[in-house]
Structures are given as structure tokens and as C-alpha cells.
Amino acid sequence: MRLSTVILPIYRWHEQGRKVWRRAEELGFHTAYTYDHLSWRSFRDGPWFGAVPTLTAAAAATERIRLGTLVTSPNFRHPVTLAKELITLDDVSGGRLTLGIGAGGVGYDATALGQVAWTPRERADRFGEFVTVLDRLLTEPVVSQEGEFYSAHEVRNIPGCTQRPRLPFAVAATGPRGLRLAARYGQAWVTYGDPKGPADVPVDKCPEVVSRQYDQLEIACAEIERDPGELDRVLLTGSTAERPLESLDAFVDFAGRYAEVGITEIVLHWPVPDSVYAADEKVFERIATEAPAQLS
Numbered sequence: 001m002r003l004s005t006v007i008l009p010i011y012r013w014h015e016q017g018r019k020v021w022r023r024a025e026e027l028g029f030h031t032a033y034t035y036d037h038l039s040w041r042s043f044r045d046g047p048w049f050g051a052v053p054t055l056t057a058a059a060a061a062t063e064r065i066r067l068g069t070l071v072t073s074p075n076f077r078h079p080v081t082l083a084k085e086l087i088t089l090d091d092v093s094g095g096r097l098t099l100g101i102g103a104g105g106v107g108y109d110a111t112a113l114g115q116v117a118w119t120p121r122e123r124a125d126r127f128g129e130f131v132t133v134l135d136r137l138l139t140e141p142v143v144s145q146e147g148e149f150y151s152a153h154e155v156r157n158i159p160g161c162t163q164r165p166r167l168p169f170a171v172a173a174t175g176p177r178g179l180r181l182a183a184r185y186g187q188a189w190v191t192y193g194d195p196k197g198p199a200d201v202p203v204d205k206c207p208e209v210v211s212r213q214y215d216q217l218e219i220a221c222a223e224i225e226r227d228p229g230e231l232d233r234v235l236l237t238g239s240t241a242e243r244p245l246e247s248l249d250a251f252v253d254f255a256g257r258y259a260e261v262g263i264t265e266i267v268l269h270w271p272v273p274d275s276v277y278a279a280d281e282k283v284f285e286r287i288a289t290e291a292p293a294q295l296s
Contacts, residue, residue: 001295002265003288004031006070008040008272009049013057014015017049019059020270025065027288032058033070033257033267036077039108042276052085059093062273066096069075070236070267071172071190072121074130076113080152085136086167087157100190101134103127104174124177125149126158131171138166169236174213176220177214183220188232188265192239199241206240211261214231234265238277244268245279252294260296 005024011017024032036051055067067089072082090097103123105109110117118126126149133150138142138161143152162168168187173179174195182189193207194201203211214233223227237244237257244254246270255266268287271279 001259001263001291002030002032002267003028003292004066004234004267005029005270005288006033006035006267007270008277009034009041009051010043010272011046011049011055012047013049013054015058017054018061021061024270025062027285028292029065029288030265031066031068031098031267032062033068034058036069036072036100037107037109037111038076041107044108050053052089055097056089056092059089059096064096068098068100068170070100070170071102071200072099072108074126074149075104075109077130079130079134079137083155083157086138087159087161089169089284090162093162095167097163097167098170098188099133099167100170100172102190103178121278124175124212128177128181131169131181135166135169135185150198170232172236173217176216179213180220180223182231183217183226183228184224185260186231188234189214189217190234190236193237194240194262198239201240202237203241204295205285207257210235210258210263214262230264233263235265236267244273245284245287247283248286248290251291254294255291256264258294 003218011020028256034051034054039048050236058067060172086099106117129147131147133145133147137157143155145152151224168190169185169191171182171186172190173182190211191210193206218228242249242254269277271277271281271284
């Protein structure tokens with residue numbers, strides 16, 4: 001079981017940002033992710049910085065920890081411009097980049113460019129094409145493709161990714177169409193539990209939700225004759241009524257339940273005081289440094 005963290009892009013770099021990302025590496029986290037949004041929920045009216053510049057700065061400030069988005073979506077991204085940024089960031093980080101990618105939702109990002117928020121079906125349609133085009137852009141030196149939503153005309157991405165054949169995709173999905181994309185294109189699958197929300201699933205039933213999702217992922221892998229064991233299975237915490245950060249013992253018990261249903265990586269939100277991600281920083285650091293030995 002690997003432990004990772006997601007650091008919200010809310011810190012001025014020279015005041016606190018550099019220290020936070022370096023501390024994540026010191027604590028031994030496998031990956032430090034950040035959200036790729038223009039703004040987000042209760043943080044909308046506070047500081048919020050861009051994901052790609054933040055990760056570029058983090059790459060220069062760290063040496064070993066992997067870095068990633070959790071997640072990037074088509075809401076305000078185009079695969080052509082995103083591919084160029086990712087190839088650059090993979091180079092700057094020395095091949096430490098993971099792209100967490102999802103269909104996006106109905107939050108502020110969905111209408112920030114002036115468009116009407118897409119329906120769930122349209123989001124899924126766009127996501128499928130987005131991932132397909134992005135995969136080509138990151139693996140082929142020259143790409144031309146005319147799609148329903150995204151096109152590329154003689155786009156050159158030389159020299160390509162530092163990681164070969166491309167940087168890994170961690171595909172966030174809870175429904176059948178997204179899970180098929182994860183099976184075909186992902187090096188990892190990401191879930192946050194039941195998409196309905198924390199009030200809809202009793203705590204003792206939460207792992208069962210993820211287990212059923214994993215069953216569907218296995219079916220999707222079988223359809224294309226892929227071994228599901230090739231994919232890492234990532235759980236982003238914070239969207240259920242579970243409280244794994246209350247103590248070290250609580251976290252070890254929590255992580256053990258998810259290990260039993262196939263999760264291989266758990267992502268914890270870096271504590272943010274006076275927010276939905278408030279947590280005892282000392283407990284958080286104990287979990288980062290002591291829990292892995294108890295879960296091995």
C-alpha cells in the first residue's frame with residue numbers, strides 16, 4: 001500500500017508553497033498531486049494558483065517524489081496545448097509526472113469559459129475523445145486527427161515524454177464508460193468512492209462501493225484481454241463520511257479495509273486549517289511516516 005497526498009494550489013510559492021511540497025517529499029509520500037481547477041468550491045474566493053506552473057515549481061524544488069494532477073479534465077483544457085505542457089513538465093521533473101485525468105464536473109470550471117455546462121453524456125463523450133487524442137499526442141511525433149470535439153493538425157511533440165512510451169495516466173472513473181477508458185489507456189485507476197456524496201453511503205458500506213467499481217474495471221479489462229493487475233488502484237479520500245485522519249490507528253484500520261478490496265494507493269489531502277480538509281497536522285505526519293510499515 002502506497003501513501004500519497006494532494007496539495008491544494010492555494011499557497012504563495014515563496015511564502016509557503018515551496019516548504020509544503022518539500023515537506024511532502026521529506027515525509028516519504030509516493031506522489032504529491034494537486035487539483036487542476038480554475039477555482040474550487042469553498043476555496044473559490046481565496047488564493048488559487050494554476051496546476052501546471054505549481055507542479056513545475058515543485059519539480060524544481062524536489063528530487064524524488066512523483067508529481068501529478070488529480071485531476072485534469074476537458075472542462076477548460078484542449079489536448080493539443082495540454083500535451084505540450086505535459087511533455088515539458090515531464091522533462092523538467094526528470095520523468096516524475098503522472099497525469100490524473102477525469103471527465104470533469106458541473107462546478108465553476110464547467111462554465112468559466114462562457115459555455116453552458118455540458119450534460120453528463122456530453123462530458124463522457126468529450127472525455128472519451130479527449131483521452132484518445134491526448135494518448136496519440138504523447139506517443140507519436142506528429143499527429144493529425146479530426147474529431148467531433150477535438151482536432152489536431154500536423155501537431156509535433158518532439159522529443160516526446162521523458163517516460164516511455166508516455167507519462168502514465170491515472171484515469172478517474174466510477175461509471176462504465178470511464179472504467180473502459182481506464183482499462184484501455186490507464187496505468188492507474190482513481191476512485192473517490194460513491195459519486196452520490198458522503199451522506200448517501202454508511203461508513204461501513206463505503207469499501208463495498210469501491211469493490212463493486214473494481215469488479216466493473218475487471219470486466220472492462222477482460223473485454224480487451226488486459227490483466228487488471230497491471231493497473232494501480234488509487235483511492236482519493238475526503239468524499240465519504242469516513243474519518244481516517246482522526247488517529248494513526250483509525251487510518252491503519254481504514255487503509256486495511258481498502259487494501260482488502262484491491263486498493264494499492266491512498267491519497268490524503270494535505271491539511272488546510274478552517275476548511276473541509278482541516279486535520280491535526282501531527283497526526284497527519286504520524287500517518288505519513290508510521291502507517292506504511294504497518295500496512296506492508
